[in-house]
Amino acid sequence: MLRLFFGTTNPGKLRELRRLVAGLPVVVVSPDDLGRAVPEVEEDGATFQANAEKKASAWARWSGLHTLADDSGLCVDALGGAPGVHSARWSDLGGGGPASPVCELAGAAEAELGPVAGRAARDERNNDKLLASLGGVEDARRGSEYEAVLSLARPDGGIEASVTGVCRGRIGHARRGTGGFGYDPLFVPEAELARAAREPGRPARTMAELSAEEKDALSHRGAAFRQILPVLARLAGARRP
Ligand SMILES: O=c1[nH]c(=O)c2ncn([C@@H]3O[C@H](COP(=O)(O)OP(=O)(O)OP(=O)(O)O)[C@@H](O)[C@H]3O)c2[nH]1
Numbered sequence: 001m002l003r004l005f006f007g008t009t010n011p012g013k014l015r016e017l018r019r020l021v022a023g024l025p026v027v028v029v030s031p032d033d034l035g036r037a038v039p040e041v042e043e044d045g046a047t048f049q050a051n052a053e054k055k056a057s058a059w060a061r062w063s064g065l066h067t068l069a070d071d072s073g074l075c076v077d078a079l080g081g082a083p084g085v086h087s088a089r090w091s092d093l094g095g096g097g098p099a100s101p102v103c104e105l106a107g108a109a110e111a112e113l114g115p116v117a118g119r120a121a122r123d124e125r126n127n128d129k130l131l132a133s134l135g136g137v138e139d140a141r142r143g144s145e146y147e148a149v150l151s152l153a154r155p156d157g158g159i160e161a162s163v164t165g166v167c168r169g170r171i172g173h174a175r176r177g178t179g180g181f182g183y184d185p186l187f188v189p190e191a192e193l194a195r196a197a198r199e200p201g202r203p204a205r206t207m208a209e210l211s212a213e214e215k216d217a218l219s220h221r222g223a224a225f226r227q228i229l230p231v232l233a234r235l236a237g238a239r240r241p
């Protein structure tokens, strides 16, 4: 049985990764299970992989366990790939530049609201900014891509593997659905657009309208996980039960 620390401050990611490892001889250990918040890791990498490997390595050394970390985000074609690695705090950023002093205030607001409500409020601000940034842009130019990099680090902090999953889709014009998290109410996966074209009368659904299992089958996180699954199975198989 492999004890796998999943380092994240994002409950939506933790929910999805717990689902994805079910059936593997893996015990997921979360920051709450350790009774300690993960130490803040400055995500200053230019790529999702750089950030995922930095988080995995830092949190593996801190926890003393094999550690999986995820860095992910939304890349919108018409915005030149933004928000990308800035997806989590996009609405706190001034005009796309480095975090402005305003974001400190936003951070303070988040502290006042507490982590869960603070994150939900930030996600809403991110979605407002996404709709405003794409105001007047027609469907044909609302293409986008979710990207997730999962990095697995050994307890000494060395990186065992990093994998990337992507999911193409289109940004909708209004929020729909309550599932998933973050940008999901605005992200319509290409697979849904293709199905709706075959089944007139059943409109394409957003990621937030899909069941958990449907999202896992389509999502960038599910695609990345299916690539790292053999590595986890090998490590788990090599352990005593
Ligand atoms: O609707 C969404 N469905 C998804 O499936 C998804 N995956 C990523 N994202 C967005 O990208 C940010 C990641 O930023 P991120 O990788 O830095 O994570 P985070 O800061 O939330 O937690 P941590 O893992 O770093 O502790 C998140 O906050 C979200 O806004 C998603 N949005």
Ligand SMILES: [Mg+2]
Pocket: 043, 088
């Ligand atoms: Mg983060």
